[in-house]
Each structure stands twice: as structure tokens, then as C-alpha cells.
Amino acid sequence: MDTTLIKPYLKWAGGKRQLLPEIKKHLPRNVTEYTYYEPFAGAGAVLFALLPEKAVINDCNDQLIMTYICIKKEVEDLITLLREYQRKNTKEFYYRLRNLDKDTQSFNQLADVEKAARFIFLNKTCYNGLYRVNSRGLFNVPYGTYKNPPICEDRVLRRISAYLNNRDISITNCDFEDALAYADGRSFIYFDPPYHSPDKSGFTGYHANGFGDGEQERLRSVFIRMTERGAKCLLSNADTEFIRDLYKAFEIIPVQAKRAINSDSARRGYVPEVLIKNWKD
Numbered sequence: 001m002d003t004t005l006i007k008p009y010l011k012w013a014g015g016k017r018q019l020l021p022e023i024k025k026h027l028p029r030n031v032t033e034y035t036y037y038e039p040f041a042g043a044g045a046v047l048f049a050l051l052p053e054k055a056v057i058n059d060c061n062d063q064l065i066m067t068y069i070c071i072k073k074e075v076e077d078l079i080t081l082l083r084e085y086q087r088k089n090t091k092e093f094y095y096r097l098r099n100l101d102k103d104t105q106s107f108n109q110l111a112d113v114e115k116a117a118r119f120i121f122l123n124k125t126c127y128n129g130l131y132r133v134n135s136r137g138l139f140n141v142p143y144g145t146y147k148n149p150p151i152c153e154d155r156v157l158r159r160i161s162a163y164l165n166n167r168d169i170s171i172t173n174c175d176f177e178d179a180l181a182y183a184d185g186r187s188f189i190y191f192d193p194p195y196h197s198p199d200k201s202g203f204t205g206y207h208a209n210g211f212g213d214g215e216q217e218r219l220r221s222v223f224i225r226m227t228e229r230g231a232k233c234l235l236s237n238a239d240t241e242f243i244r245d246l247y248k249a250f251e252i253i254p255v256q257a258k259r260a261i262n263s264d265s266a267r268r269g270y271v272p273e274v275l276i277k278n279w280k281d
């Protein structure tokens, strides 16, 4: 199986490609012997960099997870539709596809492959590549006017599909806590939650319900429970006092990452982040 060219097929707020060199320095020794868990998978930058033999990838975003499943099961039909959308790419076409979710009944009747092609098309052509839903869960980003957006990366999609089919990869769409039900001492978990944002200026629009301080606290409880089960856990988050205090019992490693996606252009650039690790080598 040829795994070259494999990379995230979406732009995703909080995408981890910039932080990969730091993350790679802090993986467990013999990482390939572990079942890899990514309960907040997003575009999967770490998954596609590690390409584990056995993994559980999860996200609460149903459109995102349906798209992973379509790439796994229906990649040729998906590519055919994406080629068509690439030819039709105009502002008018964008708003026609974007507005489909306003009518829930007819949206639900679309085939999964049509929803997945819509999701990828909107992701590649929307303003800043920023997936964002409003409080009613509707995708609400304007058209981005890119010159030649790579809407149909057929070779990347085919190789991702082959990887998902030829390895033992479970793809789930649930809350992070439920996704870890079977994690144990042979698991390596990389947590990449929506970042803590004390002044609420960070990006939190992945999901209509948001991810506030209470959710960060619930995540810390899960991190502790997984530690008690013997799983190796690595977590990234913003470097804030609140996060440092939550994880003070663990090793906290400061790192700097370049962030391209932020709704406020003044906040793009290098932002202080931390990696939190629950084991010593």
C-alpha cells in the first residue's frame, strides 16, 4: 500500500500540521505497538502523520465523520461528484449547496456521498476554510473566492481510502468520553480538544453546543480516568492559567505553533500552546 501523498483532505480550525514536529518528539516509545485513539479527530493531521495499524478515530461532527466513512466506502463516487463540483465552482453554486441544510427534510434525503461531496466542496471554497456552524447547527460561512481551490484531490482521497480499508481503523461519531470506552493500557490517546479560550475570542464554532470551561473540566476527569487505566495520554491545549491549573499533576510542555485559521486576523500567527503528557520515558 502506497501511503505517500496521504495528508489531511480538509482545512480545519486547530489543524495540527504546524505542531507535528513537537508532537512527534513526545510520542510513546514503540508507538506502533499501541492502539491509537484520536477522540477529537478533526482533519486528522496526527492520524495521517502516524498512519497507525490499529486506531479509533472519533469526532462529534456528524458531517465530518460521514465524510471519512464515504472516503472509506465510496471513494470513486465521491471523486466523480467532486469533479463535477470543481467544474461548477461559482459563488452561485456555492450558496446553492450551502443553503441545502436550511430544509432539514430534503437535506436528510440526500445520499451520504452527496452530503460528503458538499462538505468537502464547502470546506475548500469557503472563506478561510473555516468550518463554522451557527447556534442552530447550520453551516454559515461566506464564499471565499480562491483562484484554484483543490476541490478534488483524487490521488490523496484514493490513498486515504486504501489506508482506512487496509488497516484496522474504527470511525465513530460520538462524544469524546464514549469514544474511549475500550481504551486500556495498550492504548495511546492523543487529545486535541477545542482550545480553552478565557476571553472567548478563540475559535469555538465547530459545533452548535460549544466547548466551555465545564467541558474542559470534564475532559480533565477523562484524562485522569485514562491515566488510571494505564493508557498513555498526550493532550494539546492553549497555554492559559486555567489549563495549567487543571493539569498541574502532569508534565506540561510549552510549545509554539503557527495558526493560520482564526476568525480574528490580528490573532493569527504564533500562539503559545502546551502539550500535557501522563507518562515518563
Ligand SMILES: C[S@@+](CC[C@H](N)C(=O)[O-])C[C@H]1O[C@@H](n2cnc3c(N)ncnc32)[C@H](O)[C@@H]1O
Residues within 6 Å of the ligand: 012, 013, 014, 015, 016, 017, 039, 040, 041, 042, 043, 044, 045, 046, 058, 059, 060, 061, 174, 175, 176, 177, 192, 193, 194, 195, 206, 207, 211
Ligand atoms: C482542535 S479540533 C481538532 C483538530 C485536529 N487535531 C486536526 O488536526 O485537524 C477539535 C475537534 O473536536 C471536535 N469536538 C468538539 N467537541 C467534541 C466532543 N464533545 N466530543 C468529540 N469531539 C468534539 C470538533 O468537532 C473538532 O473537530
